Amino acid sequence: MLAAMRDSGARLAAGAQWADLMAAAQAGDRAAYHRLLTEITPYVRSIAGRYHRTREDVEDAVQDILLSVHTIRHTYDPSRPFGPWLATIADRRALDRLRKRLRSAGRETALEPVHETFAAAPANSGTAGLEAEELARALERLPPGQRQALELLKLKEMSLKEASAATGLSITALKVATHRALKSLRLVMQGKR
Amino acid sequence: MATTPELIERLSADAAPVRRLRAPGWRALAWLAIASALIAVVTAIVGLRPGLLAALHDPVFALGRAAALATAVTGALATFELSLPDRAGRWLLLPLPFAALWLGTMGYGCLADLLVEGPAGLQFGGEPCLRSIVLMSLPLGAVLFVMVRHAGPVRPVATALAGGLTLAAAAEGGLTLFHDVEASLTDLLAHLVAVAIVIGLSTSGARPLFRLLGPRRAVP
Secondary structure, three states, X not given: OHHHHHHHHHHHHHHHHHHHHHHHHHOOOHHHHHHHHHHHHHHHHHHHHHHOOOHHHHHHHHHHXXXXXXXXXXXXXXXXXXXXXHHHHHHHHHHHHHHHHHHHHHHXXXXXXXXXXXXXXXXXXXXXXXXXXXXXXXXXXXXXXXXXXXXXXXXXXXXXXXXXXXHOOOHHHHHHHHHHHHHHHHHHHHHHO | OOOHHHHHHHHHHOOOOOOOOOXXXXXXXXXHHXXXXXXXXXXXXXXXXXXXXXXXXXXXXXXXXXXXXXXXXXXXXXXXHHOOOOOOHHHHHOOXXXXXXXXXXXXXXXXXXXXXXXXXXXXOOOHHHHXXXXXXXXXXXXXXXXXXXXXXXXXXXXXXXXXXXXXXXXXXXXXXXXXXXXXXXXXXXXXXXXHHHHHHHHHHOHHHHHHHHOOOOOOO
């Protein structure tokens, strides 16, 4: 009983002190404001902790509350207790953040280890590796002219003019060779599926 | 993202002096004065409704108008109280009895007309009333919003609900002065629909409006 009275007395004293600090902050006293924000942070954190579980979420909520306190500090009337003013802002902001988090959680699914087949990264790249091998084999089987046109134009990303200069073939011949090469590659890859 | 001690450093470095808000009662009075002036200007332009004094001899009509005025006054006070973090949410209840009386007299009028005229009394033609109430509430709402824009982080929806009720009562009550209302079923229904539109728009638009136009939360 006595301890409870002492506790509520201490809280009242802290509240009165915070009211004075906020009144000074409203007048532009930066040191008082710094002290106030530092002193209310543990209290604000305890309120945020009622709504959020992870340390990051609690800290995000604390920062959100401090920002709101800063934004609407002109709404505090120093003739009234500071506690209820701060508690309402803290409650509302923490609850709002929780709502926002739940809304986004409803739209997102976190990727967990269970979603991966094996721990090693290459094992999770699906059939990409297999297809690359097939493609390399299909490229080798192409007639030399077609393979060369494809390598120069698509893999080395040369322009038609550059490829023509490098091979001595005409631009039209290169275009036809590339077209035929792509067509036969497509047929080979489709046949494998 | 900055750590909390870093944020405190930045916020306290930005602690420029601020002007405290006046007491909510004074601010409500200021808004009511602006709203009265606006309604007076519109009445002066359009002209006072003929036969207004005679109409006020009808007890139901007079009661309805008095209740609209009381809803606007108590609603304004509730809006300014609710916009502050340290005031009780119970302020929202203050205008409700007057609103019930105000809307009740309109509902009673509708019912009485329906009994006398039957569904045939329901005709098109209520649009001017509807338009006037909604248009009238726009400038009143803009002034009210500017005065309570700090409510965003605290009670945006409750403030907007009380505000919407206040706007609707002020606009509908103000319309009595300059708009020739026949108190027909159509007119009364148009008024009720307009009231619902004003309250609905205020409440549903509250969060996005406060987010968009509320005080900036720029971190220095």
